[in-house]
Amino acid sequence: MQVTLMKGKIHRARVTEADLHYEGSISIDRNLIEAAGFLVNERVDIYNIDNGARFSTYVIEAPGGSGTIGLNGAAARQAMVGDKVIIVTYANFDGDEARRFQPRIVIVDEKNQTI
Secondary structure (H helix, E strand, O other): EEEEEEEEEEEEEEOOOEEOOOEEEEEHHHHHHHHHHHOOOOOEEEEEEEOOEEEEEEEEEEOOOOEEEEEEEHHHHHHOOOEEEEEEEEEEEEEEHHHHOEEEEEEEEEOOOEE
């Protein structure tokens, strides 16, 4: 049997950009991508703490150290600059793997830098 667990999370990041006319995705600071164990083009679920919106898109890389959390295309309608979001990836595991697996959880400050 397979179970789905949280693989990685960036917790309470602030949206820094919202570009409706960009071809969809979420731009994430490369340092945060690496810290959370995300992959470029990986599907992420995004939970907007400020308005309750929940949606999915895929990761694109923004420059490391920039603090960028940019919602692009249709995702830009789901948040405003300054909103706090939780960005999560999931993975499937068999029972033994699931018991041993530890997700990567990244907590960020007001400028989207890891704490």
